[in-house]
Amino acid sequence: MGVDDRRKFLAYCLGGIAAVAAAGIIYPLFRYLSPLSSQLESSKVTIPEGAVREGEANFFQYAGSAAVLVHHPGGALVALSAVCTHMGCIVQWQKDRQEFFCPCHGGRYTSDGAVISGPPPRPLPKLPFAVANGIITVG
C-alpha cells in the first residue's frame, strides 16, 4: 500500500464518519421541525345538530385544515373541505345565493361543492359524517 492509497483510505474513513455525524444531526433536526398537528390532534370533530340552522354553513377545524358543514333548506346535511381546489384559499358561504365563493380568484361552487365557474379544477371534497342522538360527528 502506497502513501496515496493510505491517504485515500483515511479520507474515505473520515468521509464516512462525517456522513454518519451529519445524519445524526440532520435527522433530529428534521423531526424537530416537522409539523406536529397530524400526530397530536384527534381526527374526529363533533357538532351539535342544532348549531347549524337551515340555509346556513358552519366552518370548523378538521384534521388541521378547514372544513364546512352545510344545512340545506329542507334538512339535508353535507360536510365539505373548505379549501378551494384552485390555490388553497378558504371558501366563503354566500347565504343569499346558497353558493360558495372563493375571493382569491373568483371561483364559485354550489352548496354541494360542485364547481359552477372560475378557475377551480375539481369540486370541494366531501367529508364523511354521521348523525346520532342530535350530534354530528365528522371523520
Next chain:
Amino acid sequence: MSIMRRIFRWLDVRIGAGEIIEKELTGYLLPPNINIWYSMGSILLFLFALQVVTGMLLLVYYVPDADKAFTSVTAIMNRVPFGWLIRLCHVIGSNMMVLILFFHMLSVLFMGSYKKPRELNWLSGFILFLLVMSLTLTGYLLPWSQLSFWATTVTTNSVGVIPFVGQYLVEFLRGGVLVGPPTLGRFFALHVAVLPAAVALMVGVHLFLLKRVGISAPPFGCAETKNTWQGESYRYEAHPGGIPFFPDYLLQDLTSIAVCMACFFALLFFDPSIFFPKDAFIPADQFRTPEHIKPEWYFLANYQTLKLFPSEIIGLAVQGVAILFLALLPFIDRGAERHPLKRPLFLLLSIGGIMVWIGLSIWGHYS
C-alpha cells in the same frame, strides 16, 4: 478533485482567495511552544455558535408568556420529537461555556498573557465574561419554573442593598415590585436579542485585538520569559519559524472541541437531569417559596458570600471589589515577568483565590 480546483481558481483570480489562505491560515505562524490552553478560545467560539443555533431552534416552540412558558417548555421536552435533545444541548452548552470560560481566563492568567500590550484583550474578554454570565442569568428565568422564579427573585433582590437607588433598581430590573410577567418580557428580550448581539460584537472586538497585537508565546520552555515590549511603539508580535495555524493548530482546535463535545454528550446521555433540581419541574407559583433555593454551580460562591456577611451591603461590596480588581488586573499587576513560577506573589494569591472560590462553592452547595 479537479472541479474543486476549478472553483478555487475561479474564486482566486477574482477575490485573491489564495492570498487570504496564505496570510491567515498556512502563513499565520504561531509560537512553536504553543500549548493546548490556546485552544480554549476556539472551543468557546464553537460553543457560542451551538448556543445560537439551539437557541433559535427553541424559539420555534417556546412561548414567552407567563401563562404559557412552562407548558411550552414541557411540550418541548415531552412532545416535540427530539425537543429534549435541543433543550438539553442548550442547557448543557451554557454550563460548558461557563466552565471553558473559566479555563480560558485561568490559562491567560497563569501564562501572564493579560500583561501589556494585551490589556485590551483582557478587558474585552472580561466584558465577554460578564455578558455570558448575564446570558445565563436571564435564560434561567425563561422556563418559568419554581426554580427560575425564585432564583430570579433572589438575584434581582440582591441589587436592592445598593444605597439610595437600590430599591428603584430592583423594580427597574423586574419591571415591577415583584418578579412577574413584565420580568419575563424584559429577560426574554435580553436573552434572545440584546445580549447575544452584544456577545457577537465583543467577540469581534476580542478577535480584532488578537489579530492586531499578535498571539502571545507561552512562557514555558524558553530561557527568557520576561515581557520584552517596552511601550515605545506599535509592534505586531510575530513568530517567525513557528507552526502554521492551518493545518497544525487547527487540528489541535478540532481535537479540543471533540474532547469537549465528548464530555458534553456523556453528560447529556448519562446524566441528563444533572442541571435540573426538582423545582425545575414545578411551574412558578408566586405565593409559595420552595424549601431550598440555590443558584447554578458557578454562582454558588457569590451566594455563599452573601450569606456569610452579616450585612448584605458588605457582602455585595466585597464581590464588587473582587470583580473590579479582576477586570483591572492588567493595570494593577504590571511586572514584566510572565512565568508563573517566577511570580510567587501572583501564584500565592491566585491559587489562594481559586481555593477560596472552590471552598465557598462547596460550602454554598451543602449549606
